[in-house]
Amino acid sequence: MANKAKLAVMGTAGETEGLSTQAFLAAIVETSDDAIYGKTLEGVILSWNHGAERMYGYAAAEIVGRPVSILVPPSSTDEVPQILEKLKRGERVDHFETVRVKKNGESFDVSLTVSPIRDVSGRIVGASTVARDITEQKRLREELTRRAKEILDVSTPVLQVWDGVVVAPFIGTLDTQRAQQFMECLLQRIVETNASVALLDVTGVPAIDTRTAQHLIETITSVRLLGAQAVLTGVRPAIAQTLAHLGINLADVVTRSSLSAGLRVALDVLNLKISSRDGEA
Amino acid sequence: MTNQSISVVRVRDTLMVTMPADPDDVTVVALQEEVLRAMERYRPKGLVLDISAVETLDSFFARTVTETSRMVTLMGGRTVIAGMRPSVAITATQLGLTLGGTMTALTVDRALNLLSDTRPRRRLR
């Protein structure tokens, strides 16, 4: 999609199929929320859409003709020649996460996708960049990681981390009695907090024996029986291997290798819930 | 012998059945009959089985509930079991009872949400 739009943006004379298509594609570029701009192989900006105006703060009139390097912070100036080199070879740069600078001097996180633009003969004549502001996404990701770390540091058996999510870290090897207590406590908390998701974190479990594995599986089954989603997090390859050797089928258990990844799943589930409520008449 | 009553209430398109605390076999069987009768009469699209008062869930109850749920499915509806107590969940798990994969929900409220959600359920991986 973006590729076709770039052709229209470049407006290279003679190779368009028809004005209406070109105009149509140009309109798509113009109205897109993403920042889309075209540049020469030397990095001179040739076009600048509405989204780019909003994202970077420069009006099209004041930035067209200027080098793309004015958008790049001093710490990342190496990137520009590197990207242009790739483009000259006909390669695309996909979802490259980096930092750029707005007109007001503010730095922000972006994800860039840069594609080469070819003329009718196939010769690369320029490049087109689609930039997406990932400040929010990055912030969320960092917060998840931070929270995950917090959770692992705290010694409370079952923690409510968000509305509808509880986390229960398995600590070391549990004897039968503590395992039973743990299970009861977890289920009780799920009911009390009306949780939709329970994350069972085994990050802190170095080794897993038959009994612990059985407790784990029973806990997961009980959680699901109750009506909540169970996610097993922090599963390291060694643990997965042991569970497999014990003949435990993890196929229908949602697992993630890290707690923060598990939190992401939880958010996912909660979003689902929220949108389904919105969807009701 | 049974003076235990099952309450069956129709709420729009949904049938809400509430089980008493310690249902005996006769009551459990009556549950199935009541549900089938109501299914035939009202053709609801869903059944919510509220077991929040139930303290003992043995194999007989579990089997009957699973059967009932299958019958509801055959008649074009869906079943959600709501309000299972933690102690019951743990015991059922350790006893190996599965309820045949019937949907469960923490509360009656969530059960109703589940039933009115007509989008395909997304499986997380």
Add this chain to the structure above:
Amino acid sequence: MTDLPQGNVPIKSENDIIAARKAVRDLATRLCFGVTDVTRIVTAASELARNVFLYAQAGVMRWSTLDANSSVGIELTFEDHGPGIPDVELAMKPGYGTSHGLGLGLPGAKRLMDEMEIHSEVGKGTSVTVRKWLRR
């Protein structure tokens, strides 16, 4: 040692399964077992009483309180003069149980309790004893 409470509940009809449950719930609660443990014991008793009724049509549940090693416990014995279990080992295999509707649910009951003993003779009858100790 003082006389410890004990008693029995005849199992001759479906109603008696309920009676057995109630008696066990009462006893386990009085012994101060936690909510979940009470549920476990009652459910195990329900399964084993049901076995008696289904396979032997008549039998009895004997209950008693245990006191040993500074802990208390509950002991239930289900006796009948039914057909007996031909292969106890097979009956104890996990998976051979309640889900099929044909099994005896013995592995499940064992999982819920701390100890289980089975004595059975084909043509003579069966006796299943289960115990659970209060965790201090």
